[in-house]
Amino acid sequence: MSRSFSDLRTRLHEIIFEADTPEGRLFDVVLLLTILSSVAVVLLESVAEVRARVGPTLRALEWGFTILFTIEYLLRLASVGRPLRYARSAFGLIDLLAILPTYLSVFLPGAQSLLVVRLLRLLRIFRVLKLAEYLRESRTLVQALRASRRKIAVFLLTVVTIVVVVGAMMYVIEGERHGFTSIPLSIYWAIVTITTVGYGDLAPATTLGRALSMLLMLTGYGIIAVPTGIVTVELTRASAQPISTQACPGCGIAGHEHDAVYCRRCGTRL
Numbered sequence: 001m002s003r004s005f006s007d008l009r010t011r012l013h014e015i016i017f018e019a020d021t022p023e024g025r026l027f028d029v030v031l032l033l034t035i036l037s038s039v040a041v042v043l044l045e046s047v048a049e050v051r052a053r054v055g056p057t058l059r060a061l062e063w064g065f066t067i068l069f070t071i072e073y074l075l076r077l078a079s080v081g082r083p084l085r086y087a088r089s090a091f092g093l094i095d096l097l098a099i100l101p102t103y104l105s106v107f108l109p110g111a112q113s114l115l116v117v118r119l120l121r122l123l124r125i126f127r128v129l130k131l132a133e134y135l136r137e138s139r140t141l142v143q144a145l146r147a148s149r150r151k152i153a154v155f156l157l158t159v160v161t162i163v164v165v166v167g168a169m170m171y172v173i174e175g176e177r178h179g180f181t182s183i184p185l186s187i188y189w190a191i192v193t194i195t196t197v198g199y200g201d202l203a204p205a206t207t208l209g210r211a212l213s214m215l216l217m218l219t220g221y222g223i224i225a226v227p228t229g230i231v232t233v234e235l236t237r238a239s240a241q242p243i244s245t246q247a248c249p250g251c252g253i254a255g256h257e258h259d260a261v262y263c264r265r266c267g268t269r270l
Contacts, residue, residue, distance in 0.1 A: 085251035
């Protein structure tokens, strides 16, 4: 690799991934404004009255934004030492998803509505504005969710078991004559009931069925608090060190410890 190319890649990385220089900060601010504008175009394009008047213009703007984001995505890949690592990272996948819907709309009309996923790219605002404390808190939350995943999995398995059993019981009790025409439909009713949503499109008519409904409703109120308690406990246990907003020049990942010398993911020197 020639020295000139290496210098160019380093310069690109400073502008695209860092916000310490005036150029990098300007790039990120313009990017965030462009993301907001592109999402606004998608929202307007979904309104029938607006689409009837300026539909072609909005579609042209969508393609223009997509081309810009495609160029930016390719520059991000070119500015890191390990492009595949960045492409597989969370931000890399979000960047890719931000451009795919427009291309998919050529084969699947309406797919461009999924472009609202570009809002996820606004997460970079924490780095742009140097809100490192928010990054630290988000990392604490992620750690708590990871630590809770097994407990939440057991909890969800328990809930699934309850709604399947109760749904089957309601199918036997109420039967087709009262609208419970199948066990899957009865399970749907049980999920709606236990989550206290209560659409009202399906309701028991017998005394035994109503009694079972009341028990399920009361169970639902008790269940709602369980995942919140699990995550809260893990949040109190999680302790995150202060982190910096510097992005790795190798894979582009951010969120390193403030005194880190090497990337926590690929080992590249920061």
